[in-house]
Amino acid sequence: MQAAEVTPGRTFAVRFDHGEDFYTSLTDFCRTHDIRQGFIPMFIAGFRDVELVGTCERLENPEAPVWSSVHLEYVEALGGGTLAFDDATSELRPHIHVSVGLKSHSASGYTSHLLGATVQFLTEMYVVEIVDPRWTRPRDPELFDVPLLRFLG
Numbered sequence: 001m002q003a004a005e006v007t008p009g010r011t012f013a014v015r016f017d018h019g020e021d022f023y024t025s026l027t028d029f030c031r032t033h034d035i036r037q038g039f040i041p042m043f044i045a046g047f048r049d050v051e052l053v054g055t056c057e058r059l060e061n062p063e064a065p066v067w068s069s070v071h072l073e074y075v076e077a078l079g080g081g082t083l084a085f086d087d088a089t090s091e092l093r094p095h096i097h098v099s100v101g102l103k104s105h106s107a108s109g110y111t112s113h114l115l116g117a118t119v120q121f122l123t124e125m126y127v128v129e130i131v132d133p134r135w136t137r138p139r140d141p142e143l144f145d146v147p148l149l150r151f152l153g
Contacts, residue, residue, distance in 0.1 A: 002150070002151060003151075006133070007130065007131050009131040010035075011128050012128075013124070013125075013126055014029055015124050016122060016123035016125075017119060019048075019118065020118070020119045022047070022114070022116065026092070030127075031092075035083065036084075036092075037085055038082070038083045038128050039082045039083065040083070040126065040128075041080055042080050043079050043126070044076075044077070044078055044125075045077040045078075045098075045124070046075070046077070046121040046122065047076075047077055047117040048120040049072070049074075050071070050100060050114070050116070050117040051069045051116040052069060052070050052098070053113040053115060054068070054110070055068045069115050070112070074102065074104060075100035075101060076101050077099065077101075077117075078100075079097060079098035079114060080097065081096030081097060082095050084149060085136070093137040095113075095137065095147070097111070097114065098112070132153075135149055136149075136150050136152060137149050137150070
């Protein structure tokens, strides 16, 4: 286990608009407000389409991560996650999970890692900046190359 006492910075309420790409809007928001790390305690969203980690195939190794995706359309979503910044690539590295319900199928649900989404109507979220300590999300070659959150300093 790894833990760190964090010093929160600014807190934002953010709305993404109809038709926006979720990750593009999140990255633009963080760039505009110079947020390099933080967490998203919660967001609610409607998504026209969404890509989640998942498969319908038999898993050769159930302990290994799944790298394939499932495509869903017209869902309601509840999610949260963390934001880390990769100094080597100067890119934001979000890690977000969602639970979504298919509106046209009695709100049948799916829960997984969010790979991408297009906003339908809106997305409302809270973002809490963390100013200390620094975190990063390097890939762990000994654990299937999964990017894992690390606290620095």
